[in-house]
Amino acid sequence: EIVLTQSPATLSLSPGERATLSCRASQSVSSYLAWYQQKPGQAPRLLIYDASNRATGIPARFSGSGSGTDFTLTISSLEPEDFAVYYCQQRSNWPPGITFGPGTKVDIK
Amino acid sequence: QVQLQESGPGLVKPSETLSLTCAVSGYSISSGYYWGWIRQPPGKGLEWIGSIYHSGSTYYNPSLKSRVTISVDTSKNQFSLKLSSVTAADTAVYYCAGIAAAGNSIDYWGQGTLVTVSS
Numbered sequence: 001e002i003v004l005t006q007s008p009a010t011l012s013l014s015p016g017e018r019a020t021l022s023c024r025a026s027q028s029v030s031s032y033l034a035w036y037q038q039k040p041g042q043a044p045r046l047l048i049y050d051a052s053n054r055a056t057g058i059p060a061r062f063s064g065s066g067s068g069t070d071f072t073l074t075i076s077s078l079e080p081e082d083f084a085v086y087y088c089q090q091r092s093n094w095p096p097g098i099t100f101g102p103g104t105k106v107d108i109k
Numbered sequence: 110q111v112q113l114q115e116s117g118p119g120l121v122k123p124s125e126t127l128s129l130t131c132a133v134s135g136y137s138i139s140s141g142y143y144w145g146w147i148r149q150p151p152g153k154g155l156e157w158i159g160s161i162y163h164s165g166s167t168y169y170n171p172s173l174k175s176r177v178t179i180s181v182d183t184s185k186n187q188f189s190l191k192l193s194s195v196t197a198a199d200t201a202v203y204y205c206a207g208i209a210a211a212g213n214s215i216d217y218w219g220q221g222t223l224v225t226v227s228s
Contacts, residue, residue, distance in 0.1 A: 001171075034214040043204055043221050044155065049214035087155055091212025096168040098145075098157040098212045 002026050002092050004101035012109040019075040021104045023088035028068045034089045035064055035073045037082075038103075044087060048073060075106075083108050111136040113205050113219035121199075121226050127192040131205030131219055132185075139163045139183045143208040146179065146190045147215070148201040156201075160208055161188060195226045 003026040013019055023033065031051040036044035046055040048064035051071060061076040075082055088101040117129035131144070138144060145160035159169035161179045169177050173192070181188040192199060203224055207217035 032213055036215070043218035044215070045218070046214055046216055049209070049216075055214070055216070089155075089215065095171065096160075096212070097170060098147075098160070098208070098215075100155040100157065102154050 002029060002090060002099060004088055004090060004099055006086075006088060006101040006104045008104060009102070010105045010107060012107055013078055014109045015078050015080055017078050019073075019078055019082070019106055021073040021075075021086055021106075023066075023071040023073070023101050025069045025071075025090060029090040029092070031067050032091050033064075033066070033071050035062075036087045036089065037084045038087065039084045047086075078106070082106065111207060111217045113207065113217055115203060115205050115219045115222040117222065117224070119223060119225060121195055121224060122228050123196055123226055124194055127190070127195050127199065127203075127224055127226075129190045129203055129205070129222065129224070130187055131189070132187045133207070134186070136207070138181060138186045138188065142216075143168075143210075143212070144179075144181065144188045145206050145208050145215075147204045147206055148199075149204070149221075150198075150201045158190065158192075158203075160212070197226050200224065200226045 005024045007022045033051045035048040038044040052064045085103045112134045114132045121127045143160040146158040161167045176193045178191040202221040204221045205219040206215045
């Protein structure tokens with residue numbers, strides 16, 4: 001079973017600052033990694049799929065990179081609405097399944 | 110616009126079976142995508158429960174596999190979750206979801222429904 005680890009657990013930043021979130025897989029997931037944003041009381045929203053592709057309607061300030069076991073989500077300049085919890089997610093071929101990382105909370109400094 | 114809506118009891122007694130249905134609108138469930146369930150205990154992270162393709166092929170989280178059944182009804186454009194022998198640890202917000210390419214990304218989410226397990 002592939003385990004995803006996210007760091008840091010919490011990131012305290014100010015609006016306008018750059019956020020760099022990390023997701024590490026216990027073994028290679030190729031580029032099958034996605035990122036989600038979740039705000040309190042809401043369902044998660046897809047931001048990035050296949051490691052670096054922005055989902056429909058996602059602002060350009062969100063970008064993803066990486067392959068294999070190390071991945072990064074970057075928010076180039078934090079907007080007030082970006083303070084939320086971010087999860088990474090991978091899919092495995094065998095056994096077929098989906099796993100999530102534990103999440104990184106981006107809060108206001 | 111694809112929309113998913115969960116429905117089912119918000120309170121289930123311990124040892125009983127949790128049953129939820131997800132109605133899909135704006136997209137034919139037979140056209141593609143996998144359809145699945147994800148849950149989130151209060152204040153905690155996300156856990157994949159399982160997925161189904163319109164053909165009926167299913168994939169379950171190994172930790173829940175013995176208790177989970179996911180089925181699809183293409184005539185009603187909906188799919189369902191049954192989780193048996195529930196305990197307080199199964200209390201969570203349950204989301205239904207539309208999943209691309211067997212799990213590359215979860216493109217569509219329902220709003221979520223809180224299910225509490227309590228006597």
